[in-house]
Amino acid sequence: MVEKTDYQALLDFCIKCAEDKLAENIVTLNIGKVSSVADYMMVATASSEPQLRALSSFIERQVRDEFKLRTLNQPDDSSSGWVLLDFGNLIIHLMTPESRERYNLEGLWGENPSHATAEKLARR
Numbered sequence: 001m002v003e004k005t006d007y008q009a010l011l012d013f014c015i016k017c018a019e020d021k022l023a024e025n026i027v028t029l030n031i032g033k034v035s036s037v038a039d040y041m042m043v044a045t046a047s048s049e050p051q052l053r054a055l056s057s058f059i060e061r062q063v064r065d066e067f068k069l070r071t072l073n074q075p076d077d078s079s080s081g082w083v084l085l086d087f088g089n090l091i092i093h094l095m096t097p098e099s100r101e102r103y104n105l106e107g108l109w110g111e112n113p114s115h116a117t118a119e120k121l122a123r124r
């Protein structure tokens with residue numbers, strides 16, 4: 001298991017993996033102060049569902065090989081346009097452009113969370 005102090009290294013590694021597979025608009029958030037679930041969040045865009053599947057499986061495989069760490073969840077089917085990889089203190093959201101725009105995770109979890117975004121999602 002990755003020690004808590006190694007999660008920054010894991011995050012940096014996952015960013016590199018996402019860049020290698022041509023993910024776009026990679027954003028990282030330090031959510032530890034506002035969440036008891038995780039310390040770090042990474043959000044990245046895949047241009048299509050096939051790229052989303054490839055990106056998800058690549059990151060999972062690379063993290064397993066490099067850090068001997070598996071996801072705590074069973075990653076969802078990419079047909080939703082959103083795959084979540086839960087590595088404990090690091091949660092990765094891989095999304096199609098449409099899903100990313102719709103859910104606006106940066107607006108919910110960023111430095112200046114948007115209450116309007118939270119209210120909009122609550123109505124769905």
